[in-house]
Amino acid sequence: MATALQRPAASGVRESVSAQEWALRVDLAAAYRLVAHYGWDDLIFTHLSARVPGPEHHFLINPYNMMFEEITASSLVKIDVDGNTVSDSPAPVNRAGFVIHSAIHAGREDAAAVLHLHTPHGQAVSAMAEGLLPHTQTAMIAGHDVAYHDFEGIATELDERERLVADLGPRHTMILRNHGTLTVGASVAEAFLRMYFLERACEAQILMLSAGRANLNNPNQGVAEKVEQQSTGPGMAMLARGLAWPALLRKLDRIDPSYRE
Numbered sequence: 086m087a088t089a090l091q092r093p094a095a096s097g098v099r100e101s102v103s104a105q106e107w108a109l110r111v112d113l114a115a116a117y118r119l120v121a122h123y124g125w126d127d128l129i130f131t132h133l134s135a136r137v138p139g140p141e142h143h144f145l146i147n148p149y150n151m152m153f154e155e156i157t158a159s160s161l162v163k164i165d166v167d168g169n170t171v172s173d174s175p176a177p178v179n180r181a182g183f184v185i186h187s188a189i190h191a192g193r194e195d196a197a198a199v200l201h202l203h204t205p206h207g208q209a210v211s212a213m214a215e216g217l218l219p220h221t222q223t224a225m226i227a228g229h230d231v232a233y234h235d236f237e238g239i240a241t242e243l244d245e246r247e248r249l250v251a252d253l254g255p256r257h258t259m260i261l262r263n264h265g266t267l268t269v270g271a272s273v274a275e276a277f278l279r280m281y282f283l284e285r286a287c288e289a290q291i292l293m294l295s296a297g298r299a300n301l302n303n304p305n306q307g308v309a310e311k312v313e314q315q316s317t318g319p320g321m322a323m324l325a326r327g328l329a330w331p332a333l334l335r336k337l338d339r340i341d342p343s344y345r346e
Contacts, residue, residue: 091300098172099134109135110158112273112330114344115337116200117156119169119277122340125284126153127203131265132182135198135273136190142166144190146183148176157346160191166191167294181240188246189253196269198276202308206287216260217286220293220301223285225312232256236263250318274330 096327099107113135122127122134127191129152145161147153163172166187182201189196209218215226234252237245253259258279260268266283270276293301337344 090313100320101173106137107158109137109273110145110161111136111345113157113161113198114158115334116273116277117147117153118196118337118341118344120151120200120202120332123179123281123284125202125204125280130179131201131203132186133198133200133273134182134186134190136196137163141171142191143171144186144225146178146186147181147327148174150176151180157344159239159346175274177221184243184246185249185267188249189209192250193253194245195271198270198273199267200269200276201261201265201267202280202282202284203246203265204284204287207260208264208289209291211260211265213216218282219304219309221286221289222312223226223289223311224230225304226288227258227282228315229309229313229317230258230279231283232259234261236261270324272326272330273326275334278321278325278329289335290331 087235088215090126098110104112113133115135120131127152129147129149132146134144143163143165145163146155148160148162151160154186158173160176162170162174162176162178164170164178164187164212165321166182167181168178168187185201186199189199198238216233217231219225219228232253234249240249255265257269257276261267266287268279270279303316
């Protein structure tokens, strides 16, 4: 007979961490639920993380035995940059998730949140030689901030971390060639909004290419640069944290508020 998956008691975890960490756990659990809601999940694979404030560079990541639709604030696992569990959790952690996320959290002080997906549309664009094309407004919003990293196999080797960080550079969005998509942000909200734009751009690209490359309308010269100016700076952070993210949390609360447990 199947048995229910055992989760940590919410009250016990909440009482053992700071209010700041608990709020971060709620946001990250919400991101997992939203990824599942939008159909971006890949069974128990792929991973989202958030760095816990403090000098230790600890970060939160999903337990490797739970679907994204099951993730709660208390079920997230806290690990260090060496992959050691520092919270009282028996759950395993995805090795590739540790390699990718530890690299970026340690290498980029501003990368408080890191999201990585394997959606069909993201993978399809990652396999295209030209990468993301600037033919839609959403692609122009995401595209000016995109870096690329060549596929080296499943990311289980520690030496790949240096190349991941070097290829990402100062950008906040990355297409992992022949693999998937990745975004970083100073908050879970910012990383999620960047991922939303990137995934929508990839989906639109696959749809528009069904008409054939010769039938695409090329944007006028200078338009992509204008969109870049319009979609950078503090305004985008405000849009993510102050407007889009609270609306997304309200959406989740209507669907299933158990992510807050």
